[in-house]
Amino acid sequence: MTADIAAAKAALAHLELDENPVSLKAKSRDFFWYSPVLKARLDHVVGDFAVAPRTEAEVIEVLRTCYRHNVPVTTRGAGTGNYGQAMPLAGGCVLHMRNMAAVKEIHPGRVIVEPGCLLKDLDAATKAHSGQEIRMFSSTWATATIGGFIAGGSGGVGSCTWGSLRDLGNIIRLRVVTMEEEPRVLEFRGEELARVSHAYGTNGIISEIEMPLAPAYDWVEMFVATDEFDDAMAFAEDLANQDGILIKLATVFEAPIAHDYFQRVKPHVEPATNLVGLMVAPHSMDGFLTFLGRRPRARIIYRSDDNDWARGPGPVFEYGWNHTTLRALKVDPSITYLQVRYGFPRHRELVAKMREKFSPEVLQHLEVLREGGKVIFAGLSLVKFTTEERLDEIVRAHEEAGAMIFNPHRYTLEEGGRQTVDDRQLRFKKEADPKGLLNPGKMIAWDDPDFKYDRVYAYPGMKAAE
């Protein structure tokens, strides 16, 4: 089964095709370079051509053509993923969704949208229409697409209230095109959503999305400072447990993250300052200030609606989630990160343990998250990288203590997840992508069902560097 790239390109010449080496290289990369491990392995990856369909019919045409000519297809939203999700390991076609960005229908509590719509454009449309916005967004709100968020993301700003994308109710319906001789268009709801959400586009192309909406408010963004880390952690958690105070973000930054990596914040903090980043609904500000008044060891140093900072910090959510890592990396390129789940009810105890063991080699960056109705922490810890061995050692210590790791230094679904095959995704791939052409190399269960997770998976079909 060899790919006939030339034939596919010829057949698709009437569509918006891109073969320019420079832009093609850009369209073949994402934020994999956050990870020194992935950087070493994926830096050379590039597709053979990119195509940007304008309609679902054009998506079908691309898939039908690539199927016929055995050309791998890797879908791309905006390429802001961190694990090489959108990178065409085997080369072939990069299916760029940017031309399918229409907001189709807006109703009370839900929206129907095309996958290539940027999160910020989606929010602008629903806000203008009826004062609504999506429940949660990746901190890459300004640049990422809704399709990429669903196929490659997990949750984000808003997850402190609504939980994660995978939770029941946070996606209503997905329309999916299969990779077959004659592609089919399927509609998934309920249990079926798990087949293709967070599947990296390995088993179908999402062509339409129905998402729930929440009311849009002029969120008040704030930084609250404490001297002790524990006070910052308790502040964030206890606030999230205030049922009557509506928040959209609660992030904890261990000192000296704020001082060392947040340039616009630096003039307002000491190296020893711990920080909490917040978004609070304007009509909850009274309740919030009452809560704050009960915590003499916490002080607001910034609020977006009232401050005298000479240079504003920009959106506070662009300090949280994976933006923390980005800011740290810009200052210190040797920084990388881990993704940790500190589950209820041991979350605080586990954070304390890991801090004791690893601070400051590992600095705590915690995102407040709801899981199963409880407030927990998702850690996106900053790690001072030395060697892959030491990184693995740190990972193991977390796992042994009971803090689950979602390893961001791996490019497969399984290794980045719970190290087990997702049967629903695998079964659907067998049905929807019989030739295994969709985003090859990202689902171990497809390539090597007996893989033992005793080493970093290395996709054998990876196109070599030229």
Add this chain to the structure above:
Amino acid sequence: MTADIAAAKAALAHLELDENPVSLKAKSRDFFWYSPVLKARLDHVVGDFAVAPRTEAEVIEVLRTCYRHNVPVTTRGAGTGNYGQAMPLAGGCVLHMRNMAAVKEIHPGRVIVEPGCLLKDLDAATKAHSGQEIRMFSSTWATATIGGFIAGGSGGVGSCTWGSLRDLGNIIRLRVVTMEEEPRVLEFRGEELARVSHAYGTNGIISEIEMPLAPAYDWVEMFVATDEFDDAMAFAEDLANQDGILIKLATVFEAPIAHDYFQRVKPHVEPATNLVGLMVAPHSMDGFLTFLGRRPRARIIYRSDDNDWARGPGPVFEYGWNHTTLRALKVDPSITYLQVRYGFPRHRELVAKMREKFSPEVLQHLEVLREGGKVIFAGLSLVKFTTEERLDEIVRAHEEAGAMIFNPHRYTLEEGGRQTVDDRQLRFKKEADPKGLLNPGKMIAWDDPDFKYDRVYAYPGMKAAE
């Protein structure tokens, strides 16, 4: 200090005054008769006259006048309270708020309203204006006022998501008129709200209210049936813990409540059927049905948007909260009830214990509630009443097991609460009602600071039956 009723009436004659014995008696009563204990003690209570101010200025005039003539003033919303809260134990003036019912301003996330506005009228106005509604309402939505809900209620439909009225953020601002020689008008926010909310109007008259709003949806109302009680209880709790499924009500009814007391439901259930009453946002129905699909032992028997019931049950929330007791009482006048807090994390274990000990003398009716970020149960248990002694015994058994009781068979703030003085309320009463004229007999700490809670409090100033 004797009340000069005649002088007060003469001075207020230009206002909307009512002295008709029949309507005055009606305006002097609430739903105290739910409790055989209160029924025996308060049945004769009646005010001397009622006045219904149209403006805050008229409220001030009434208070100034009554202060001068030493006339007690008991405020009345709609008189749906259950503990004689709105009953003028010492006679005097019933201050009826029905003419102050304007919705003044509606903004994203909040509303400013006069206290006499009915909950249902408030929701209609905010819904028509901008698709919003109040976060939570008493199940007496159709008849009760927002002022009475805040001064006399605790929470209700919506509390499974937003917690209770006392939680920070669930009331934004209260404007209050004091009972002094020259009444003052004060504005309370934050910590100060606790002075007058749930204070039964004993230390000030609320003349304006600012409340947070949530989006209004066409909630889908449902009854879900199970054969086992534990399945119903788990269904309600687990659903409330689904962060992505937006609900407004989750109520559990132990068998045979539905069969014996819910006449329109009866044809659709067996005596052994346990029931869960629900309100789910329409855009969460897909997530809800997925959740339901994982619970083969639970089945929908009614949904408001799709059913073939010959006679509809009416709003499902009018089966929950204290409407359950009302329905039971109508069928069996010997039924009364208790208010129980089953706190996290022992809530399920405590319910099981109480069931084992008392069912069917005490039948479990549970309301899902959020408290401190956790899902817990508020029990409004149905009790087959025999004697006051037996009722006290049941109360004691709950308390000994660790299930806190808010005794609905008492007419004072303290006995219906945690049996302790609320210092904030008492201190403010000293300042705002120096003569002790507001709703006398409801705050033990005012009358008898040394009361030991070793018996039912009997207000010495209670006007005798004629």
